[in-house]
Amino acid sequence: MTRHIAIIGAGASGTLLAANIARLAQARVHVTLVEKRPAIGRGIAYAPIDPAHLLNTRVRNMSAFADDPDHFLHWLKDTAITATPDCFVTRECYGTYLNHILAPALADGRVTRLQDDCLSVSPTDKGATLELESGGTLIASAAVLATGHLLEAGSASGLDSPWTTPLPSDDRARIAFVGTGLTTLDWVASLLQRGHKGPLIALSRRGLLPQPHAASTPLRLSLADIPVGSSLLFLTRWFRSLVRSHTARGGDWRDVVDGIRPHTQTLWRHLPQPSRRQFLRHLATVWDSHRHRMPPSTAALMARALETGQLTLVRGAFQTARRDEAGIALGYRPRGSQRSTDIAVDLALDCRGIRRRPQDTATPYIRDLLHRGLARVDSLDLGLCFDPESRLCDAAGRPHRQILGIGPVTRAAFWEITAVPDIREQAARLAKTLLAG
């Protein structure tokens, strides 16, 4: 009997999984990609508002296949795009690559795509059933949630989305960004390259910009070296002393951060619950600014904009965004102050990143799963609960046999599951599991 696998979402995660399945499968397996957008591989990450936006990961780490690390580099060469393993290519280009890796399977029918929205997923004796917006029903041997980040509907905050709002045509517009991470930098870089003249204000609690990338030789740490299972305090001390001793020997802190990278999922799994909470509250932003770094060209651009004063960093807590005829009044409380204050801008963008209350998600079938007790949100509000094999857990914590998840939707189980190097590993594992039944 042919196994039929339904993947909900054809952004990077869904596409990577479909491509990994197609690569392993001989016959007897069929994949349906359910995606409401017209394009494949164009989720938040790879449907940039500006085609010049760069990846934040080097070419050498972006292959779609964990066991073929040079696949992306070879594709770039074949496509006559100049690239080295260490360079940063555009997001646009990676979206094209994702389409390319799926093309053969789409052509010979092993994978079909369905332009539709999934409204509900239900477990059945033999697999799972999907109800679609068009009124249809899809019966599958297994369903995989590949919905990406669970973002809320519209803009309850009064801010606009940086991923769908087009770059403004008025080059004198005053633009504010809430958040000082990579999304803000993408925008600022685009605006500056287009010769924007208006002031740019970036607001965040600590005003931490991402650190710049630099040549790094990751420490080859083994899990045997890392004190997994100990408290956050112990772990942080250990980490800081390792950075100190490594830099004292002439190394770079990036070597240590990148040396930990392969083990972050294991670290997270063994980290006690109170420590996880402390990490999210106190350390996550600092870690993220060192872990999610910016390409050197972006760093140079930012330094210049800060120097000329066109870009200002404001430290404070965002409170409200009120819209009136004159524009937007962005309310915030400056760091160390009790009183709120306003700045008047023409456009205010929500660049606070991808960690949101999963209960507020706009995705209809996720709301439905939660409503019916077929899924639950983890105690840290990171996302839905999945078991270590990426199977979705119901309200009582029991895993569904044939409903799985891939990519950022599984963040609560793995923490570090946003970037392609992590997702492709998960895709390779899931492809094996799914083919085995």
Added chain:
Amino acid sequence: MLSMKGKYGLKAMCHLAGLPAGSMAQSSEIADANAISKKFLDTILGDLRHAGFVHARKGRGGGYCLTRPAEDIMVGHVLRVLDGPLAPIHCASRTAYHRCSDCPDENACSVRLTMLEVREAIASVLDTKSVAEMRRMAEVEERDAAAALHAS
């Protein structure tokens, strides 16, 4: 390499894992039951407290207890805190590295390279065995030994 510190630390963790919920054990009690010097044990319990494995409370009714279920604490967690990186010989660690005094070139040392592999295996065993399981193993052995004695 398992040091005395690591060994005694595991024994103390095992002891604490056997306590009824909500109760605490004093360090003198743990020391007596496991034939460990109290002074040494106090240092070890201090380290375990710093790493978040045990709670300590002073005064009457005070003592030590585990911070989380013994099922969630792996043997490997405890050993890394007490003995440093898991490694069968000192040079087989990349963070707490000590070269052997008689070694001309550690990068080409076949023993070291083999031991680097061995410690991956050590980690995979010790990171899946919980303190609770360790305690159960001992209880089963004890019961079997008693049964054998009874049968003979």
